[in-house]
Ligand SMILES: [Zn+2]
């Protein structure tokens with residue numbers, strides 16, 4: 001199996017997701033595989049900005065997967081102190097997703113996690129933010145923006161993805 005297609009799913013500060021199926025669904029859009037790694041746990045300081053979190057995670061030994069997605073329960077904030085759902089660093093091949101707000105409504109949690117995980121995987125594969133609000137790759141700051149997305153890439157992003165994958 002091509003290692004480049006594997007995404008390790010790991011936890012932060014003792015948390016691990018109960019929504020593995022949502023991550024699998026998100027990965028399947030891109031033909032990626034989720035390798036669950038509940039035992040791998042990283043501790044990060046509470047209140048760290050995402051830069052600090054990514055820095056901590058980049059110091060971790062790489063695992064037998066090409067990409068690493070860490071799930072954290074707490075809210076995470078960008079450098080301006082604004083709450084964000086997640087961040088992906090394509091160069092480090094590391095992403096972090098905060099489930100705090102996404103799981104706040106049990107009925108919607110699966111779909112919300114799927115959409116935001118798919119968003120991060122899109123960044124891994126080279127996609128930027130999309131101006132079509134229904135697209136997975138549109139930037140969401142609030143839950144209502146997550147809910148306004150379709151669980152798929154818009155046609156434009158699909159074409160871009162094809163170009164990136166052919167490179
Ligand atoms: Zn984004």
Ligand SMILES: [Zn+2]
Pocket residue numbers: 130131132135136137138153154155156157158
């Ligand atoms: Zn798009």
